[in-house]
Amino acid sequence: MSDGELAAYSLVELAVDRLRRDILSGRTDPGERLVEEQLTKRLGISRAPLREAMRLLAEQGLVEHIPRRGARVATLSDADVQELYEVRDVLERHAAGATSAGRDLSRLRAALDRIRAATDADDRLELANAHRRFHVEVVALSGNRQLTALYETILVKIQLYMAVNMRREAEAARAADGVHRHERLFAAVQRGDAAEIQAALSTHGARAYLS
Known part of the structure; x- marks a missing residue:
């Protein structure tokens, strides 16, 4: 893995950790939209590592991707x-x-x-x-x-x-x-x-x- 790839991976890990803490602490509500532009500014990262982080969080069942509406915190009935x-x-x-x-x-x-x-x-x-x-x-x-x-x-x-x-x-x-x-x-x-x-x-x- 090159230095650039390692740096990108570290940014993904950072985003996963921060967003996971927000979700599991109740800081973000189930169903709340996760807006890319807002998150990239708050986390200080680009869209690419953020999208990879969101994909990983979706695999964990914490984020849902809604067609034509973007991502949101997962909801449970x-x-x-x-x-x-x-x-x-x-x-x-x-x-x-x-x-x-x-x-x-x-x-x-x-x-x-x-x-x-x-x-x-x-x-x-x-x-x-x-x-x-x-x-x-x-x-x-x-x-x-x-x-x-x-x-x-x-x-x-x-x-x-x-x-x-x-x-x-x-x-x-x-x-x-x-x-x-x-x-x-x-x-x-x-x-x-x-x-x-x-x-x-x-x-x-x-x-x-x-x-």
């Missing part, structure tokens, strides 16, 4: 969300059945530490990201990389849906509650008992992904 949760639950149950004791839990432990740190810092976006990373690491213990990749795309879309309610979710529950729930799930995984892991997941809050 109530039915979409219900289906996403159902798929998430199926994947979690399958992964729990394939998880056993004795696996390396260092990445899962690091994700739990991130949850604690984000809770202490009262950083809602980082907390949502840390929750997602923790659950992805639980599923990754199944050893099935394709399942893990699919699972993470589902969680990103759920996080998109929850982003607009982040403040309400934070006010409705004590911050420490989320830490304790993940600590209980970590302990279940550490023991390697599939039934206990599934029980911990089922009481984790079927519709409280960010809480």
Whole structure:
């Protein structure tokens, strides 16, 4: 890769990171138009890396391209969300059945530490990201990389849906509650008992992904 190609790729990564944070933090609303001219000025990049960033965000399910109308933040109907949760639950149950004791839990432990740190810092976006990373690491213990990749795309879309309610979710529950729930799930995984892991997941809050 040449220096020019590397620079262009770095600009794409920058745009993806900035726009993803805006979307998942609730700073931009579902359905809000993403105007190229405004974004190139705000991000300080040209149209080419911006369009590549938008393409990558569309692959992640965060951006939609509407014919003759441009791009917008993705929207999810109530039915979409219900289906996403159902798929998430199926994947979690399958992964729990394939998880056993004795696996390396260092990445899962690091994700739990991130949850604690984000809770202490009262950083809602980082907390949502840390929750997602923790659950992805639980599923990754199944050893099935394709399942893990699919699972993470589902969680990103759920996080998109929850982003607009982040403040309400934070006010409705004590911050420490989320830490304790993940600590209980970590302990279940550490023991390697599939039934206990599934029980911990089922009481984790079927519709409280960010809480």
